[in-house]
Amino acid sequence: MATILYTNFALFDGTGKEFVNNSWLLADTTTGRVIQTGTGEQPLADETIVLHGKYVMPAMVNSHVHIVNKVFPYAPKTPLEPFEYADQAFKNLNELFHSGVTYTRALGTAHDFDIGLQRLTEKGALNDTTKLIAAGRAFTTTGGHGSKAGQEVDGPEEMRKGVRERLKAGAGAIKYMASGGIAFAPKEQPWEFQMSEVEMRAGIIEAHKKGIKVAVHEQPLEGVKAALRARADSIEHAFEMDDEALELFHATGAYLTPTLIAPYVIIKRGDGILPQWMVDKSYTWVEKHFNSFGMAARDGVKIALGTDAGSPLNGFGDTALEAELMTIAGATNLQVLRAATQNSADLLDITADYGTLEVGKFANFMVLDANPLHDIKTLQTPNDIVHTGKIVTTPYHNDFADLYPLDRGHLGF
Structure with a gap:
């Protein structure tokens, strides 16, 4: 066993409400896991790294991406060869990794290419980049949102069979495109309620039999409520909300993944x-x-952090920008830190290993220059990324984002 002791920093382990000053963390670099954390007297280690009063928090989990899409530079989508999809996916995973994301979930991928990446994760072949849970192709109604790359189903029997097929293929999540959206087609509108509650429930029952969670793209209010009544595990986007929808979130325990960044960067x-x-x-x-x-x-609804990365001009290095937008919209910094770590890990069912810096979990964390409970924007410029106990990267910089600065339009935020 080889050990590294990180010392002299403030620690947010993902379970508390504050950063704890004068902390230390002992990691086993053979297993990549946390051996011990504490304050005061420090254990012996093979190597000691002094962090000089910086701030440490768990690496982030991004619960909503489209992993094979090329974002920058902008160009209309064109079909790719399988090796091109694979090449782009690895580039996107590495961009997530170097911006502080340790795990992600692909929610809608042409040709089920992401299921192959999930198999690599399960085999341990993605130990040096962001790991992935895959939903494969998303389910959509005929001509519905995402139908060009998704699987079209109409009626509960087709949905039930489709979900069974996707689970047979090895999907670790299921994704519904249940309403209209912004970026799919000129005449489609987000208020379109495209997938019925009965259709949604049929597939959700099948997924839950296998312990697999279902994420539902829903933007209109009635669609949000229908998906919650159908027992969706997470609602992606939710452009509209009312008291009844809030009550349904609490009653079902579903997560809300807002992906505020998606229309914002457009x-x-x-x-x-x-x-x-x-x-x-x-x-x-x-x-x-x-x-x-x-x-x-x-209202205290359970919140996960996902970005919809791969949508137009929505980069894979922008996870921390979503965190900033969540605070602008009304979440506290603490809510956002939990959404980006423990909550998203819970949604992905990976809390045994990820989401907090507790003993026995992977020693994956971000080293920050400032306290993100006071300044959430510090997540956008990590000082270092530590993966399985070892420093793996210097500060991340998105060169393509420089070509597309956030200076267009006339929004007041």
């Missing part, structure tokens, strides 16, 4: 670059989206 990076119909729809919905999430955060 405006702030894409106004004048992306198709005008896409920008116009974002303007129509972005404030409703922020207000909806703010209602949920203030």
Whole structure:
């Protein structure tokens, strides 16, 4: 066993409410796991690294990405060869990794390419980059949102069979595209309620038999409530909210993954670059989206952090930008830190190993220059990333984001 002792830092282990000063953490670099944490007297180790009063928190978990999509530079999507999908996926995983994300969940991938990446994760072949849980192709109604790359189903029997097929293929999650959206087609609108409650429930029952969770893309209010009544495990986006929807979140224990960044960057990076119909729809919905999430955060709904990375101009290095937007919309910094770590790990069913820096879990953490409970933007510029106990990267910088600064449009935030 080889050990590294990290010392002289403030620790947020993911379970408490504050950073604890003068902390230390002992890691086993053979297993990659935390042996012990504490304050005061320090244990002996093979190597000691002094962090000089910096701030340490668990590495983030991004619960919603589209892993094979190329984001920068912007260009209309074109079909790729299988090796090109694989190459882009690895680039995206590495971008997540070097920006502080230790695990992610792919929610809708053409041709089920992400299921192969999940198999690599399960075999231990992705130990040096971000690991992945895969949903394969998303389920959509005929001609519905995401139907070009998803699996079209109509009626509960088709949904039931489709989910069984996806589980047979090895999916670790199930994704429904149950409503319209912003970026799919000019005439499609987010208020479209495309998938019935009966259809959703049929597939959710099948997934839950195998212990697999279902994430539902829902943007209109009635769709959000229908998905919750059908026992969805997470609602992705939720552009509208009311008291009844909040009560359903609490009653079912479902997570809300707002992905505020998705319409936000269409405006702030894409106004004048992306198709005008896409920008116009974002303007129509972005404030409703922020207000909806703010209602949920203030009401104590369970929140996960996901970015929808792979959507237009929504980069894989922007997980921490989503964290900032969540605070702008009304979440506390503590809610966001928990959403980015423990909560998202719980949603992905990986809390045995990830999400907090407790003894026995992987020693994956971010070293920050400032306290993110006071300044959430510090997550965007980590000083170091530590993976399985070892420092693996210096500060991350997104060169493509420099080409697409957040300076377009006329939003007030």
